[in-house]
C-alpha cells in the first residue's frame with residue numbers, strides 16, 4: 001500500500017483588510033494582495049481558493065511524499081505554482097514566474113520498520129521580487145506502518161494559509177491540520193523563520209465491512225456456508241445472501257435453492273467516500289467461480305445493466321449428491337455458468353468473462 005502526505009502554503013481568496021478584487025485585465029474578478037515590500041512592489045494574485053484537499057490545488061509551496069508501507073521507501077516531491085504580479089490599478093500582468101523549490105526538502109531522520117520519520121523543510125520566496133522574504137514551513141512526520149498512522153508536528157509562518165492531508169492508496173483523504181493567516185498578518189510579516197505550531201494525527205486504517213456472511217442462512221448446506229465464509233474472509237468483505245437468496249421453493253422447479261445448496265449473494269464494500277456499496281454481478285460471479293462454486297449465474301436487469309448479486313451452487317460436489325431430490329434430478333452434475341437477463345435464462349456469461357477457467 002502507498003501512503004501519501006502533502007502540505008501546502010497558499011494565499012486564500014479572501015483575507016480581511018488585505019485582498020482586493022482585480023479590477024480589469026486577464027484576472028479581472030479574481031483577488032490580489034499588495035506585495036511583500038511596502039510601497040515598492042505591485043500586487044500579487046492570490047491562490048483564489050479556500051482550503052482544499054485536491055493535490056493539485058494552487059499553492060505558493062507544495063511538498064509531498066509517498067511512502068511504501070512495505071519497504072518504507074519514500075518518494076519526495078515539491079512544487080511552486082506560478083506567481084502573477086499585477087499592476088494594482090489596472091490588473092496588467094507584470095511578471096509570471098514559478099518559485100524556486102531548491103530549499104524545499106524531505107530528509108530521512110529514522111527508518112526502522114514499522115517506523116519512518118521524515119524531516120521537512122520548506123522555504124521559497126516570491127520569484128517576481130528579488131530578495132523578498134521566504135514563506136517557511138518545517139516539521140517532522142512520523143509514519144507507523146503497523147498502525148497505519150501519520151503524525152505531523154511542525155511550524156509555519158504567520159502568513160499565508162497552510163494545510164496538510166494524508167491518504168492511504170485511493171482511500172478517503174484525511175486532513176492533518178489546516179490554519180489560515182494569523183489575524184492581521186500580511187506578507188510584510190514573512191521575514192524570519194516559522195513560528196506558529198501546527199500538528200495533527202490521522203489513522204489511515206481503512207474502514208471496511210466485517211468479513212462475515214449475512215442474510216437468511218437457515219437450512220442451507222454447511223458446505224455452502226463454509227464456502228461463503230471462506231470467500232468473505234479471502235476478500236475481507238461482507239458476503240450478503242439476498243432476501244430470497246437462500247433455501248426456498250417455487251420456480252424454476254429444478255432450482256438448487258430447493259435443496260439448500262444454492263445462494264444468491266451480493267458482496268459489500270466501502271467506497272472512497274466511505275459509503276457502503278455493492279460489487280456488480282459479473283464481479284461477484286468471478287469471485288464465486290474463484291472460490292470453487294460449480295454452478296454460477298450472472299444476473300442482469302436488462303441488456304446493459306448488471307444486477308448486484310450472482311448465484312452460486314454446489315452442483316458437481318459431494319454436497320449435491322447428499323441432497324436427495326436435487327441430486328436425483330441428475331441434470332446439474334457438471335459445471336455450468338449462465339446468465340439471467342431481464343428474467344430470461346441463457347447459457348454462458350453475458351459479461352463475456354471466463355467460466356470455469358479462472
Ligand SMILES: [Zn+2]
Pocket residue numbers: 257262263264311312
Ligand atoms: Zn439463485
